[in-house]
Amino acid sequence: MCCKKLSEAAAAKFAELDAFIDGLGIDRDDPRRRGRLIQVLHRAQAIFGYLPREVQLHVAGKLFLPEAAVSGVVSFYNYFTTEPKGKYCIDVCLGTACYVKGSEKVLSEIERVLGIKADTKPTDDGLFSINALRCVGACGLAPVMIVNGKVYGKVTPAKAVEIVNEYKKLG
Amino acid sequence: MNMVNLTINGKPVSVPANSTILDAARELNIKIPTLCHCKLGCGVTNQPASCRVCVVEVERRRNLAPACATPVMEGMVVHTNTQRALNARRTVLELMLSDHPQDCLTCPKNQECSLQKLAAEFGIREIEYKGEVNHFDVDTSSEAIMRDLSKCIMCRRCETVCNKVQTVGTLTGFGRGFSAKVGTPNLMPLADTSCTFCGQCVNACPVGAITGISYVKKVWAAINDPSKTVIVQTAPAVRVAVGQEFGFEPGVPVTGKLVSGLRALGFDKVFDTNFSADLTIMEEGHEIVERVKSGKNLPILTSCCPGWINFIEHNFPDLLHIPSSCKSPQQMFGAIAKSYYAEKIGVKPEDLIVVSVMPCQAKKYEAARPEFSRDGVRDVDYVVTTRELCRMFREAGVNLANMDDSEYDSPLGDSTGAADIFGVTGGVLEAACRSVYYMLNGKNLEGDAINFRAVRGLDGIKEATVRITPDKSINVAVCSGLGNARKVLEMVRKEPGRFQAIEIMACPGGCINGGGQPFLHGETDLLEKRMKGLYCEDERKTKRCSHDNPDIQKLYQEYLGEPGSEKAHHLLHTVYHQK
Numbered sequence: 001m002c003c004k005k006l007s008e009a010a011a012a013k014f015a016e017l018d019a020f021i022d023g024l025g026i027d028r029d030d031p032r033r034r035g036r037l038i039q040v041l042h043r044a045q046a047i048f049g050y051l052p053r054e055v056q057l058h059v060a061g062k063l064f065l066p067e068a069a070v071s072g073v074v075s076f077y078n079y080f081t082t083e084p085k086g087k088y089c090i091d092v093c094l095g096t097a098c099y100v101k102g103s104e105k106v107l108s109e110i111e112r113v114l115g116i117k118a119d120t121k122p123t124d125d126g127l128f129s130i131n132a133l134r135c136v137g138a139c140g141l142a143p144v145m146i147v148n149g150k151v152y153g154k155v156t157p158a159k160a161v162e163i164v165n166e167y168k169k170l171g
Numbered sequence: 172m173n174m175v176n177l178t179i180n181g182k183p184v185s186v187p188a189n190s191t192i193l194d195a196a197r198e199l200n201i202k203i204p205t206l207c208h209c210k211l212g213c214g215v216t217n218q219p220a221s222c223r224v225c226v227v228e229v230e231r232r233r234n235l236a237p238a239c240a241t242p243v244m245e246g247m248v249v250h251t252n253t254q255r256a257l258n259a260r261r262t263v264l265e266l267m268l269s270d271h272p273q274d275c276l277t278c279p280k281n282q283e284c285s286l287q288k289l290a291a292e293f294g295i296r297e298i299e300y301k302g303e304v305n306h307f308d309v310d311t312s313s314e315a316i317m318r319d320l321s322k323c324i325m326c327r328r329c330e331t332v333c334n335k336v337q338t339v340g341t342l343t344g345f346g347r348g349f350s351a352k353v354g355t356p357n358l359m360p361l362a363d364t365s366c367t368f369c370g371q372c373v374n375a376c377p378v379g380a381i382t383g384i385s386y387v388k389k390v391w392a393a394i395n396d397p398s399k400t401v402i403v404q405t406a407p408a409v410r411v412a413v414g415q416e417f418g419f420e421p422g423v424p425v426t427g428k429l430v431s432g433l434r435a436l437g438f439d440k441v442f443d444t445n446f447s448a449d450l451t452i453m454e455e456g457h458e459i460v461e462r463v464k465s466g467k468n469l470p471i472l473t474s475c476c477p478g479w480i481n482f483i484e485h486n487f488p489d490l491l492h493i494p495s496s497c498k499s500p501q502q503m504f505g506a507i508a509k510s511y512y513a514e515k516i517g518v519k520p521e522d523l524i525v526v527s528v529m530p531c532q533a534k535k536y537e538a539a540r541p542e543f544s545r546d547g548v549r550d551v552d553y554v555v556t557t558r559e560l561c562r563m564f565r566e567a568g569v570n571l572a573n574m575d576d577s578e579y580d581s582p583l584g585d586s587t588g589a590a591d592i593f594g595v596t597g598g599v600l601e602a603a604c605r606s607v608y609y610m611l612n613g614k615n616l617e618g619d620a621i622n623f624r625a626v627r628g629l630d631g632i633k634e635a636t637v638r639i640t641p642d643k644s645i646n647v648a649v650c651s652g653l654g655n656a657r658k659v660l661e662m663v664r665k666e667p668g669r670f671q672a673i674e675i676m677a678c679p680g681g682c683i684n685g686g687g688q689p690f691l692h693g694e695t696d697l698l699e700k701r702m703k704g705l706y707c708e709d710e711r712k713t714k715r716c717s718h719d720n721p722d723i724q725k726l727y728q729e730y731l732g733e734p735g736s737e738k739a740h741h742l743l744h745t746v747y748h749q750k
Contacts, residue, residue, distance in 0.1 A: 053357055066340020067365070068333075071356035075345045082357065 086122035086129035095135025103143035109157035177247035207326035208239035212679035285377035312360030329372035369478035370532030370686015408594030408682035411704030422700025427576025445586030447504035452717035457734035477537035478677030488749035505550025530685030556687025588709030596651035596681035600674035652679035
């Protein structure tokens, strides 16, 4: 089904994913293959940044699962995305502690500055996308925002804009 | 077996330990309404307990319990009709209806809808809950199946039948929360998925979310077009299912009344797919003999069922050389009608309209396959299902109960008993065996030997050894339901020499349970009756072997030559493609 010629970069990504899946040692009759699906999708999203149909089909084939089983799981979890993400992925925690400490204001300020909404498409220049998350488990640092895995604690709307501008400078 | 004693509505009952409250209530003839719960065939029951229409009150239990999924316990005291239970059911129904289009009058499932029926039984007159309503575009991308997800109530019957019974894996719960629906992968149009169009989801859907694409209007237009000659063919399984819709005992064959009814609708000639089923046996029997003699491309797989052919094209591309190259009886009929018959009556193929009445949704897709058209003229123009035909009868005021019996027209209407049993799992192989025996031995099987009982019955997978000459036997398998087909094909991959011939039907039980048949509503016992009806038809006939059909003999003499001839190959055989 997926007959487009892959670019070298994409081929390398698929090879990396295959190495991971092959390492799990799953065969056609393995009853655990469905249980491994989330783990595999998690890695696939880390490699590709998102889960377009080609990647879902590839995962389905490697795990001997129907495409529908993969698509259903991807559609269920907010964490998985079928849209590409920005170069810098900003996660804003809206868990109870962060929320009480004003993370919603942080989120709306970032949305205003970047001109995009959380959990939608990235900025036109492809630099930023925003995710609204539930508790990330760092309530002592509330409110928390995370940029590509780096955690920033006790952020205010003003501080958040400063952080965003830092990344903008990096380009 | 361990038995458990409980009381329902004050009546004691004793049931096996693994039963549910619903099972126990049915034992007592106490009705508890259900919606998502449904027997789907091949031993699979949809039981997600998601609709909550079956809630009951259990003493010493704080919450209401879903009867369909709550196991019985010793000493349990159940009340099915307390005010609390009834109120909860009403609320559940009203909530479902609050996110359901209120277009019952124009819905394809009008009067066949379980939700509508429940709303009527509960006397719902007003829906208190007003709020957001889901809206999805209707998917009419395929030739066979239409999906209107705005009507989906998330009972997940279709998802279960697609994944657990058929292992096709096209449908999945998609999204989460309020907007979650059962959809295709990434909500693609159905035509772009690996759907086989078996139509089991159409039968499973309790509401109007999945229905067949209807060509009834086009059929009426053709019948009323004086420039067209319109002929109709009826599949074997239709004759034992159509009666149920007109008050006959389910499963009783009403062949003669069906023929009269079709004449009353205005078809110029009423022919029979049974005729081309006999023709299929001539070609397929010849192919079996050739392949068994040469030992090549075995096991031979039957190819009558378009849902199954879609399945192998999608899932087993490495095995596409082993299905019989024979077209299905529907397509053989179309090919012969638009060549031999059209020439005989001096009508141009484009002015001859071939309508099929089929128990099937996949036949609609099959008829539209490009390889079954010549010069832009389709061999089979329109397919209507058994259910759609019943609607045409009602629309035209034709009541089969008031019809006299009459005979099919000649020359494409006569058939043998071998053709009747095509409609039930095992029938095609049995019919083929009868003629293969004749082809190899020059004489028919005698007495009871003509009944290949080992391949009969509604079991999902049957294996048998059948004698084709006094000193040669072949190993055969018969399976129905695509999940069983998958198992058998895996066996073939692992052990290619195990079988020499395999019959496969997509729907559990064969065409009697096709995606276009009158609804079973979970009453799978009706299949047994339809099966018996077909074997009755077989035994009623004086000729029970396809090669004894005089009109088939004439067709070969006048037109085709021999089975497997060049002309026969050109008209009656096809090739398969990887999808």
